[in-house]
Amino acid sequence: xxxxxxxxxxxLKQHHPFDLLPDAEINALPKRLQARYFRxxxxxxxxxxxxxxxxxxxxxxxxxxxxxGQLLARLSEGECFGVRAMYQNGRAxxxxxxxxxxxxxxxxxxxxxxxxxxxxxFSYFFSQMGGDRLRSGMQLLESRDDDQLKLxxxxxxxxxxxxxxxxxxxxxxxxAGQLMSKERVSCLLITEGDDGxxxxxxxxxxxxxxxxxxxxxxxxxxxxxTEKPISISPDQYAFDALLTMTRNNIRHLPVMxxxxxxxxxxxxxxxxxxxxxxxxxAGRIGKLTEPEEMxxxxxxxxxxxxxxxxxxxxxxxxxxxxxxxxxxATARLLQLAEExxxxxxxxxxxxxGGSQGRQEQTALSxxxxxxxxxxxxxxxxxxxxxxxxxxxxxxxxxxxxxxYCPGDMMAKIDEWRQPARTWQQYFxxxxxxxxxxxxxxxxVWFDLRPVHGTKSLFDDLHRMIVSKAKDNRIFQAYxxxxxxxxxxxxxxxxxxxxxxxxxxxxxxDLKHNGVVPIVDLARIHALANGVEAVNTYERLxxxxxxxxxxxxxxxxLLDAFEFVSITRLKHQVRQIRRGEKPDNFLQPESLxxxxxxxxxxxxxxxxxxxSALEHAFGKSGT
Amino acid sequence: MGLRExxxxxxxxxxxxxxxxxxxxxxxxxxxxxxxxxxxMETEFIALDLETTGLDPKKAEIVSxxxxxxxxxxxxxxxxxxxxxxxxxxxxxxxxVVHRIFxxxxxxxxxxxxxLEHLLPQMAxxxxxxxxxxxxxxxLGQACKRCFGAPLQIPTVDTLVLALRDxxxxxxxxxxxxxxxxxxxRNHNLPPFRAHNALSDAIAASGLFLAQxxxxxxxxxxxxxxxxx
Numbered sequence: 108x109x110x111x112x113x114x115x116x117x118x119l120k121q122h123h124p125f126d127l128l129p130d131a132e133i134n135a136l137p138k139r140l141q142a143r144y145f146r147x148x149x150x151x152x153x154x155x156x157x158x159x160x161x162x163x164x165x166x167x168x169x170x171x172x173x174x175x176g177q178l179l180a181r182l183s184e185g186e187c188f189g190v191r192a193m194y195q196n197g198r199a200x201x202x203x204x205x206x207x208x209x210x211x212x213x214x215x216x217x218x219x220x221x222x223x224x225x226x227x228x229f230s231y232f233f234s235q236m237g238g239d240r241l242r243s244g245m246q247l248l249e250s251r252d253d254d255q256l257k258l259x260x261x262x263x264x265x266x267x268x269x270x271x272x273x274x275x276x277x278x279x280x281x282x283a284g285q286l287m288s289k290e291r292v293s294c295l296l297i298t299e300g301d302d303g304x305x306x307x308x309x310x311x312x313x314x315x316x317x318x319x320x321x322x323x324x325x326x327x328x329x330x331x332x333t334e335k336p337i338s339i340s341p342d343q344y345a346f347d348a349l350l351t352m353t354r355n356n357i358r359h360l361p362v363m364x365x366x367x368x369x370x371x372x373x374x375x376x377x378x379x380x381x382x383x384x385x386x387x388x389a390g391r392i393g394k395l396t397e398p399e400e401m402x403x404x405x406x407x408x409x410x411x412x413x414x415x416x417x418x419x420x421x422x423x424x425x426x427x428x429x430x431x432x433x434x435x436a437t438a439r440l441l442q443l444a445e446e447x448x449x450x451x452x453x454x455x456x457x458x459x460g461g462s463q464g465r466q467e468q469t470a471l472s473x474x475x476x477x478x479x480x481x482x483x484x485x486x487x488x489x490x491x492x493x494x495x496x497x498x499x500x501x502x503x504x505x506x507x508x509x510x511y512c513p514g515d516m517m518a519k520i521d522e523w524r525q526p527a528r529t530w531q532q533y534f535x536x537x538x539x540x541x542x543x544x545x546x547x548x549x550x551v552w553f554d555l556r557p558v559h560g561t562k563s564l565f566d567d568l569h570r571m572i573v574s575k576a577k578d579n580r581i582f583q584a585y586x587x588x589x590x591x592x593x594x595x596x597x598x599x600x601x602x603x604x605x606x607x608x609x610x611x612x613x614x615x616d617l618k619h620n621g622v623v624p625i626v627d628l629a630r631i632h633a634l635a636n637g638v639e640a641v642n643t644y645e646r647l648x649x650x651x652x653x654x655x656x657x658x659x660x661x662x663x664l665l666d667a668f669e670f671v672s673i674t675r676l677k678h679q680v681r682q683i684r685r686g687e688k689p690d691n692f693l694q695p696e697s698l699x700x701x702x703x704x705x706x707x708x709x710x711x712x713x714x715x716x717x718s719a720l721e722h723a724f725g726k727s728g729t
Numbered sequence: 730m731g732l733r734e735x736x737x738x739x740x741x742x743x744x745x746x747x748x749x750x751x752x753x754x755x756x757x758x759x760x761x762x763x764x765x766x767x768x769x770m771e772t773e774f775i776a777l778d779l780e781t782t783g784l785d786p787k788k789a790e791i792v793s794x795x796x797x798x799x800x801x802x803x804x805x806x807x808x809x810x811x812x813x814x815x816x817x818x819x820x821x822x823x824x825x826v827v828h829r830i831f832x833x834x835x836x837x838x839x840x841x842x843x844x845l846e847h848l849l850p851q852m853a854x855x856x857x858x859x860x861x862x863x864x865x866x867x868x869l870g871q872a873c874k875r876c877f878g879a880p881l882q883i884p885t886v887d888t889l890v891l892a893l894r895d896x897x898x899x900x901x902x903x904x905x906x907x908x909x910x911x912x913x914x915r916n917h918n919l920p921p922f923r924a925h926n927a928l929s930d931a932i933a934a935s936g937l938f939l940a941q942x943x944x945x946x947x948x949x950x951x952x953x954x955x956x957x958x
Contacts, residue, residue, distance in 0.1 A: 137806050138806055143804075
């Protein structure tokens, strides 16, 4: 293949669902493509127009509107349109208009159907987009979308966990039962000659066909086995295996290659494959006893995150799910600490701050936490217990992968392990006598959320914080001054202002110049209006009702937050996929022109609302 | 277009040289040339680039050819081809540095006559697209003369000339590098391209051509005549 065509193949490999195709297939694709170019504003397709190709956007962007003019989607680089036409005899369903100058690759209808016929996971992606909804058996799966996608991309051969356990057909039922017990398997393959398969026998057969029937254990296994079992090829997908099992109401499926049995998969294998799902991971953490073992589970968070983002999760969902795992690890360590050091002498609540508090964690997180102890706390009597507890948990979290907070905002620091009355004094001081140093603490301690323990301990404190912050204009003005120190990277002419020099030359810091300014804005509006929520999404939704920010402004900010966050997450997923350590530094050039202009819009929104904030609250202190 | 090119592109001149052509070039001339009054949508194009051992068509030789065909204003990747050509003389060091094609690479390659026998049927009835066409026309013309006794005439669109017209029309001053293929592609929101070989350049020029046509007439109804060099 020529290098130019290799570049097209590389491009396809980077985009879902083409990345699901085997290399040989994807390398053969460019030769089947055509390229067409459309000026911005060109109507590429309209309803009922003949459309004999799937369009893949190489550069530029398009807008999809239904025949009534309702906006359905905005597509950019790597996304496809004309999908509906592929499933309705080459008749386009919607209006497609280019939003900017766009180069598209066109895949002929026939080649598209060849691929969807051959690769179920590829087909599944498009069926989700409104095509092939009737594909047999899809409804059988009621699990979440991301789990489904996983099943669509894992091969049966990857599921075979252990060597096949088999017995010759001359064996007795007793011998077979003993072998199953010894090998701890629920299913046995009955062989004939060297490689031949006579049948299979399961523990269910022992129950139903032997014990319940009062059959003698000396009878041959052939009397109770299932002959000519349904089987599957190692090259099929996990999804097909699950489908076969569900349809036939069986729990064991021999894997056959060229007439030989090469393995056995069970429903348990399939469920274990879902181990990346957050629910499973959280459950697993709850059973572990060593931070080192938890670290192995938490090490899968980047993979989980990639998976969530690729499956189309919003940043709000992803943040929530990832935080669930930090919470699970925290709670489990506290349980273990209590087992080791005994029950707490007085009630306490473990609080998460910062991004964990807001439930907005991503692939990289350090720990921000503190301990609020019941006012019955006596330092002399109880101090040692809580110090041990906090050390155990903070050190444990560090080992699990949540490294120590660089600002020392952790329960293992004496200052942040205090009875509720001391915390009241802290917040009183921060709110009534704000100073630059305390403002730095705000981003962590004003986003607190109870994780484990006696949660009511936080309730009174929280009410006090919210009501004090709401009434204190000076405090608010300080917060505003602090929030405005985070500039968005947008120049006077709406150009990106990038980091210059150093390791992150020519990049944008999506965290400090994108996410953080929005989080700050949401926090100020929430505190100023007495909103208790700490999650940015919830805060912005709640403040819509108040006059400090316009309804439109809050909505715009929500959109901007989602866009900047998802851009950051996608950037991190790309890094994870390349085996790099995820960071927040994005090269704008790695985005399509369409995404770039969206990002500029998002930054403009932040900038506008920052200046609106300055007008609404005044600014002082910095 | 200068008077000389006008003559060289004229029907009269074509009739004249056609009679002298032999072999594959004769067959090429048997196919009528693309009609300049038809729309570009209905015209077939061949975007072509070549690499040579030097700059002077009279002395230097072609070492590789790459092309791709455009039908109904769509680049058809199934048509793309890249062939190496074995020059009659050994490759000089300076030319190897430029195109990274070594003697060992071309040892089994066809000679220029065989290469043209493969290429000319692809060019027949089509319009040549090239970025800075005098190079391609010069080398192909010389090669045709040597192999088949007559020069090559083919209606040609020069993407560099189209770009020059765009810049002049815009009234903006010309910046350094403004006519380079990669600069022009970037300005039309085409993906970045790396100059690897004759085919990658031919494909790059084909994309630029589509963009230049889309700018003039999104439906592609304008006549071929208006974009010929």
